[in-house]
Amino acid sequence: MAETFEIQIVTPSRLVIRDDVEEAVAPGAMGDFGVLPGHAPFMSAIRVGEIWTRKGSARTTYVVANGWAEVSPGRMIVLVEGAEREGEIDVDHAEEERRYAEELLAKNPEGPEAERAETLLEWADLRLTRAGVQRPTPGDTPTP
Amino acid sequence: MPSLRNIRRRIRSVQSTQKITKAMKTVAAAKFRRAQQRILEARPYARQMARVLSRLSLGTGTEIHPLLARPSGHRVEILVLSTDRGLCGAFNSNIIRRTQHFVRDREEAGAPYSLSVVGRKARDAFRHRGLPARKVWTGLSGKVTYPRAAEIAGNLIERFAQGEVDEVWMIYNEFKSVIQQQVVAEPLLPIRQLDEDSSSDSGFGADYLFEPAPEVLFEDLLPRDVEIQVFRALLESAASEEGARMTAMDAATKNAKEMIGSLTLQYNRARQAAITKEILEVVGGAEALK
Numbered sequence: 323m324a325e326t327f328e329i330q331i332v333t334p335s336r337l338v339i340r341d342d343v344e345e346a347v348a349p350g351a352m353g354d355f356g357v358l359p360g361h362a363p364f365m366s367a368i369r370v371g372e373i374w375t376r377k378g379s380a381r382t383t384y385v386v387a388n389g390w391a392e393v394s395p396g397r398m399i400v401l402v403e404g405a406e407r408e409g410e411i412d413v414d415h416a417e418e419e420r421r422y423a424e425e426l427l428a429k430n431p432e433g434p435e436a437e438r439a440e441t442l443l444e445w446a447d448l449r450l451t452r453a454g455v456q457r458p459t460p461g462d463t464p465t466p
Numbered sequence: 467m468p469s470l471r472n473i474r475r476r477i478r479s480v481q482s483t484q485k486i487t488k489a490m491k492t493v494a495a496a497k498f499r500r501a502q503q504r505i506l507e508a509r510p511y512a513r514q515m516a517r518v519l520s521r522l523s524l525g526t527g528t529e530i531h532p533l534l535a536r537p538s539g540h541r542v543e544i545l546v547l548s549t550d551r552g553l554c555g556a557f558n559s560n561i562i563r564r565t566q567h568f569v570r571d572r573e574e575a576g577a578p579y580s581l582s583v584v585g586r587k588a589r590d591a592f593r594h595r596g597l598p599a600r601k602v603w604t605g606l607s608g609k610v611t612y613p614r615a616a617e618i619a620g621n622l623i624e625r626f627a628q629g630e631v632d633e634v635w636m637i638y639n640e641f642k643s644v645i646q647q648q649v650v651a652e653p654l655l656p657i658r659q660l661d662e663d664s665s666s667d668s669g670f671g672a673d674y675l676f677e678p679a680p681e682v683l684f685e686d687l688l689p690r691d692v693e694i695q696v697f698r699a700l701l702e703s704a705a706s707e708e709g710a711r712m713t714a715m716d717a718a719t720k721n722a723k724e725m726i727g728s729l730t731l732q733y734n735r736a737r738q739a740a741i742t743k744e745i746l747e748v749v750g751g752a753e754a755l756k
Contacts, residue, residue, distance in 0.1 A: 332510050332511045334612040334615075335504065335611070336507040337507070350677055352678060363675065364676075365674060365683060366676070367677065367678060390686075390687065399514055422613075434623075434624050435620060438613075
């Protein structure tokens with residue numbers, strides 16, 4: 323049995339997952355980072371993107387909104403505004419959020435509300451792309 | 467004495483009202499359970515956030531952050547959480563009354579205030595009373611989401627950070643139990659005291675690596691603390707609303723039942739009287755023929 327650590331992905335509306343995994347890769351604010359058991363204590367902001375985890379040969383991907391992650395000995399906690407396992411994406415909700423974000427952006431072309439709307443839009447787009455509903459637009463690769 | 471047909475019509479009308487209130491009660495009960503569940507599910511996030519924030523605040527110069535600054539004036543922004551739909555007992559009138567008290571106190575102290583309102587009910591009530599709201603959000607009843615809460619919080623934070631107001635308060639129905647809600651007024655901004663976490667066991671040692679720097683991270687996280695407060699209040703208000711509606715509809719159903727009972731009694735009496743009268747007439751007629 324390979325060494326593992328606990329990962330929790332928590333959103334304001336629920337605990338998405340709590341599991342023991344061997345490896346995780348997350349989209350940090352200053353670049354993607356990988357976590358293996360015994361990683362140094364670490365805190366990072368998280369941007370909209372994908373987190374994947376590996377347990378044995380099983381890989382799971384989660385589509386996440388922005389937030390932050392804390393890595394402490396034996397444990398990794400990810401707090402994000404939204405997260406869904408790939409394959410369980412709520413397409414209707416994502417589309418609704420997308421429409422809402424566009425409206426918000428149209429109403430507030432500048433300022434903090436516009437920033438928020440852009441993040442929402444980015445997340446909704448990523449969800450729709452990963453759910454296979456929307457073709458990714460060229461030059462819009464979520465993980466450079 | 468109303469005619470038999472009139473009573474029958476009234477009974478039927480009360481019966482159909484009762485069907486509606488009963489259905490509304492069932493729906494409210496289901497929504498209430500979901501709302502209660504959501505409060506529970508929101509806790510881990512809030513707990514983790516509070517833990518990290520208090521730890522981060524220990525290591526950084528917190529007193530300089532604008533969201534923590536002591537107020538220099540008395541301008542108050544009040545966020546009032548009401549509902550879009552009625553038929554939930556005294557839920558909204560309690561909120562409105564509490565807000566008016568709050569506003570009156572401010573006026574007496576000569577402190578200017580402005581209102582931010584969630585829900586159509588409070589908006590209409592304030593408009594009617596000549597207290598126009600600065601900003602209104604509707605369409606949240608039954609579908610509170612974090613992004614929406616964050617948007618409301620963002621608007622208030624912006625106003626506070628720009629120095630347009632010195633304090634932000636929140637007035638909402640705190641969830642106690644199905645039959646009990648309590649209207650509370652809570653300060654939202656400036657952020658008072660970050661909950662000092664006494665359990666310093668899993669130590670946030672000096673050997674932590676931060677990306678970006680802890681100060682930047684802290685500044686990024688502080689607004690989220692406000693967002694969570696708003697989100698939690700919205701969830702509590704939603705659960706309270708359905709609880710209040712359940713209680714109100716239960717009472718309405720009981721009242722309807724009572725009413726049907728007394729109307730049925732009246733109906734039977736009237737019917738009996740009519741029959742007696744008819745018999746008397748027949749007997750009287752027969753007597754006259756003798």
